[in-house]
Amino acid sequence: LERRKGSQRGTTSRKEADKPNILSGVFDGKTTGAPITIVFENTNIQSKDYNFAKEIPRPGHADFVAMKKFGGFNDYRGGGHFSGRLTVGLVAAGVIAKKIIKPIGTEAYLISVGGSKDIEKVVNKAVEEGDSVGGLIECKISNVPIGLGEPFFNSIESLISHIVFSIPGIKGIEFGAGFKSAEMQGSVHNDLVVDADGKTSTNNAGGINGGITNGNEILFRAAVKPTSSISKVQKTVNIKTGELSELSVKGRHDACIALRVPVILEAASAIVLADLLLIEQKIPKVMR
Numbered sequence: 001l002e003r004r005k006g007s008q009r010g011t012t013s014r015k016e017a018d019k020p021n022i023l024s025g026v027f028d029g030k031t032t033g034a035p036i037t038i039v040f041e042n043t044n045i046q047s048k049d050y051n052f053a054k055e056i057p058r059p060g061h062a063d064f065v066a067m068k069k070f071g072g073f074n075d076y077r078g079g080g081h082f083s084g085r086l087t088v089g090l091v092a093a094g095v096i097a098k099k100i101i102k103p104i105g106t107e108a109y110l111i112s113v114g115g116s117k118d119i120e121k122v123v124n125k126a127v128e129e130g131d132s133v134g135g136l137i138e139c140k141i142s143n144v145p146i147g148l149g150e151p152f153f154n155s156i157e158s159l160i161s162h163i164v165f166s167i168p169g170i171k172g173i174e175f176g177a178g179f180k181s182a183e184m185q186g187s188v189h190n191d192l193v194v195d196a197d198g199k200t201s202t203n204n205a206g207g208i209n210g211g212i213t214n215g216n217e218i219l220f221r222a223a224v225k226p227t228s229s230i231s232k233v234q235k236t237v238n239i240k241t242g243e244l245s246e247l248s249v250k251g252r253h254d255a256c257i258a259l260r261v262p263v264i265l266e267a268a269s270a271i272v273l274a275d276l277l278l279i280e281q282k283i284p285k286v287m288r
Ligand SMILES: Cc1cc2nc3c(=O)[nH]c(=O)nc-3n(C[C@H](O)[C@H](O)[C@H](O)COP(=O)(O)O)c2cc1C
Pocket: 012, 060, 061, 062, 079, 082, 083, 084, 085, 087, 167, 168, 169, 170, 225, 227, 228, 229, 252, 253, 254, 257, 260, 261
């Protein structure tokens, strides 16, 4: 939860305690088997920052579609339904999932921002220009048993992609060699099996064949778009008057969402792995 907050330049100046209040499912420091309910309160709100969003949708954000879909009744304050704040719940569930899936481990890190490895420089430039910037994150899942994931609909790529695309601002995902696979030959792309446990010399498949884990590390990368709320002036439309308008978004926005997303990807993948272990009945029962 601390990692999701973000403290470096390019993350929101809005500081939240993010203190989990566990309402059910835990007693005497142990889970009881009842559903675990964890509530986080918003304690640092400035709704007036969003007054414009009643009439003037931010280019790139969900304001326009939310107005249309919910007939103007959408809660536009703080982005409402579409706020990155909702990922606090995902991370909280991920904390529990990570405990369940041990010794499977998930680790995600930012590999580039704006196409560059000089993350600080590129983020600083975006902040100074009142702009924003996207980023690429890699996630590795280690100690994965062979056989998790189902053929066809519930392939492990499908399940991971499903939850990863729930994270606001994610625009792409690739497994193993991913989009580069389209440029490769079979003799290069094929991962050669080097032992009877299925270990391979390369990992172009990202640890997955036929939607099923092959025992190698699961590897995927996710593309995070640049934040749509920027102070640079952009053209948009006033939905009430129908007139073209301009918008400079003030408020406490992340200039680079990607800085905060690695821990969210770890949580999302741990949740998928926990579900799959449950299906395979591979979660050890811990008795008092
Ligand atoms: C941790 C996190 C923080 C975010 N912070 C912001 C923000 O400060 N300003 C903003 O416009 N969007 C922010 N977003 C992204 C929006 O929530 C997202 O772009 C919006 O809901 C539209 O969804 P889409 O980008 O998936 O189409 C954030 C997303 C995440 C995951």
